[in-house]
Amino acid sequence: MxxxxxxxxxxxxxxxxxxxxxxxxxxxxxxxxxxxxxxxxxxxxxxxxxxxxxxxxxxxxxxxxxxxxxxxxxxxxxxxxxxxxxxxxxxxxxxxxxxxxxxxxxxxxxxxxxxxxxxxxxxxxxxxxxxxxxxxxxxxxxxxxxxxxxxxPIEKNAFEVPVKDKVDLLLAANAEALKLGASFISNNLFMINEQKYFxxxxxxxxxxxIHRMWPTFTITKTDAKTGTYETRNALSSPVGMGFEYLIPDEKEKIQGIFPIYKKRYDMLEDVRIGTAQLAEKLNAKPIEPGKYDLILDPTNLFLTIHESVGHPTELDRVLGYEANFAGTSFLTLDKWESKKFNFGSPIVNFVGDKVRPGSLGAVGYDDEGVKTGQWDIIKDGVLVNYQATRDQAHILGLKESQGCCYAQTWSDVQFQRMPNVSLQPGKSALNVADMIKNTEKGLYMFGRNSYSIDQQRYNFQFSSQLCYEIKEGKVVGMVKGAAYQANTQEFWNSCSAICDESDFRMGGSFFDGKGQPSQASAVSHGCSTTKFDKVNVINTSRRLG
Structure with missing residues (x-):
């Protein structure tokens, strides 16, 4: 066999x-x-x-x-x-x-x-x-x-697409970047098909x-006069979809500083826009440290959700059973038992799910045969639940598992893994343009970049691929070296506005590590563009000497 x-x-x-x-x-x-x-x-x-x-x-x-x-x-x-x-x-x-x-x-x-x-x-x-x-x-x-x-529910199996067609797409993207002035470009296409029987x-x-895929790239542009360089990574998301993800639909574009697709991805367009942005990034002024209102695009905020909400609400970390890959959790059981722990502002609502179409975590049943669903984790700013498996459910008084069990292969034992954890969109009509108009001194950030978080998932620092300065309700230009610092509770309590459902998009982690021996899983995090008031921002672009 x-x-x-x-x-x-x-x-x-x-x-x-x-x-x-x-x-x-x-x-x-x-x-x-x-x-x-x-x-x-x-x-x-x-x-x-x-x-x-x-x-x-x-x-x-x-x-x-x-x-x-x-x-x-x-x-x-x-x-x-x-x-x-x-x-x-x-x-x-x-x-x-x-x-x-x-x-x-x-x-x-x-x-x-x-x-x-x-x-x-x-x-x-x-x-x-x-x-x-x-x-x-x-x-x-x-x-x-x-x-x-x-x-x-895929439309086009990525494994049925000839390798030459996939290679041609990646090389075409590279050629476009080089034609427009990039110094270097590399890209990758990852595809996984899990055929599982339980x-x-x-x-x-x-x-x-189960099907997943992730297209991504990194463009670099150098300045020969100064010897400096800047990079721009793809703003794509890993998805639980077939090859149709790489066939964009013009009807689902979201217009903003640059067009973004709600569910699909146009690699060639992202390469063109990204290469042009590098020239601006090379000449951008360093950020002045201080307090800023942050407007975070889903391409940036998903990672902050992953690290500061997803991992600390894993029940095995809460219980101290799991401490590999950046520790345990500050969200101890006493905070949940109090039924009033103030995790975030009243507009902050996080839902765990394993069912959202197109997400990395979407499956019909988890790896111990539990039919998947969704549940509240943070409700109106209050911690109300965690992520649990069958042998953890009794600890929380649950009558059934939440379906959070997964193993990376048949040869690995299944254990508790993160579901999709998503910030729910705002309930009132609000778009990004209106959010910017209402911001006096702020930063508008896109894309994941460097980050750090402590062993209890409490104190953290995140930066972005692109950062635009906002003054008196207008975007005035790009800045570089901006990284925001906060603790988890302070940060989510500073959340003051969330765009509505029309802006909701998913990011995610294709290779999320956990355990010892380590295993990788894939998980999505959805949100709409979100505003946080008066967050501490530092400048990471300055060099000593």
Whole structure:
């Protein structure tokens, strides 16, 4: 049952001969073989082997995850293709409860005997672990769903698009930047397809086909006279969509300082605008440190949401079970139990969800078979909930899991991972132009850049790709070196205005790390353009000496 790793998709053998500095390291796998899913009936039979073997050895609960993961990345620089990498991973992970404790084992050998041995190993591990456990695992109730399926609602499968077409798009973007005066440009296109099958002793048999992609670039322009340079990264978002994300729809443009698409992305237009902005950025004046009203575009604010709201409301960080990748959380249980902890201003509302179309976190069911939904995390500025899995739900008095369980591959044990965490749009009609008109001294910021946050996710600093100064209700020009500093509670309490639903957009993290050993997941954060009053801004562009 092991499938051969593949190096190239359709057209790769011939395409490699045509691309500069690229050679094929073996025969391409036929297109229909690569994209043909594993038969669902076969996966159900294999899962039952695992579940029955686990129960026969004393497991009181067991689940099996059969995963087939396709990954492809394409990297180019200027007129050259630097790398094309495609891979496939296929196997089964088996998780069990025995003697009230978890055990896990995985195998890429999917014959009956190998599956049964892996299940037996998982039970043995659980029983050994139970000797050290002080209290048994408590699982929230979960009904079995029988045979169900879910698919990312894509229009065009990125893995069906010939590699040459994808390379041509990236090289065309590079050529456009160089033609317009860029000194250097590199870009990347990442694509992931997770074909996942989940089965449990509770009676669920869930088949899912999940797609994600992320196009991105970095343009650099140098000034030969001064020896300085500036960069501009893409303002794209990683998405839970197919290749249609790269086919822009003119009807969904949001007009502002420069046009942005609400759900799609035009790489060539972003390259043209970004290259032109670099000349302005090179000549921009350094920011004067001080207090400013900040108007943050979703391309910037999503990262601040991720770090200051998403991670500190992960329940395992709150409980101190998880401290890898920047620590635990200041949002301890006593703050939630008080039912009045003032996280932000009354207009601040954050929702956790795993269902929003086009988002990275959108799935039908999580990796322990829980049907996904949405829930309030911050309501009218008050902390009201966290992010939990089945074995955490009882800590919060929840009757069911919130569906926040995920593993990066079949060979990794699933654990609590962040859902989409999004700031809800303003309830009154408000656009960016009106927000700027009402700002006397401010900064308008776009794009993610450098950042830092402490071990409790409290004190932080964020900067941006682009920063425009606002004076007396008008944008007067670009400045550079601006970074805003605050603590999480102070920052979200300074939130004074949020644009309405018409401006709502999603950003996200394609490779969000957590755990030890570390695992990566993908998560989106939506918001509309948002204003924060009198935030401390420093100048990071000045150099000593």
């Amino acid at each position: 092991k499938r051969k790793d593949f190096l190239y998709l359709t057209g790769m053998g011939m395409g490699a001969a045509m691309l500069p500095n690229l050679s094929a390291f073996g025969s391409p796998v036929p297109h229909d073989t690569v994209l043909q899913p594993v038969d669902v009936a076969l996966k159900k039979r294999m899962a039952d082997v695992a579940l029955n073997a686990a129960k026969s050895k004393g497991a009181t609960y067991a689940d099996a995850r059969i995963g087939r993961y396709l990954n492809q990345s394409i990297s180019t620089r200027e007129s050259r293709v630097q790398n094309i990498a495609s891979s496939e991973s296929y196997g089964m992970g088996i998780r069990v409860l025995a003697n009230g404790c978890w055990g896990f084992a995985a195998t890429d050998k999917l014959d009956n005997d190998s599956i049964a041995r892996a299940a037996q190993l998982a039970v043995s591990i659980a029983k050994e672990n139970s000797r050290l456990q002080s209290e048994p695992v408590q699982l929230a109730p979960q009904k079995g769903y029988g045979d169900v399926s879910w698919k990312t 089965a449990s002793t509770e009676g669920s048999y869930i088949d899912q086909d």
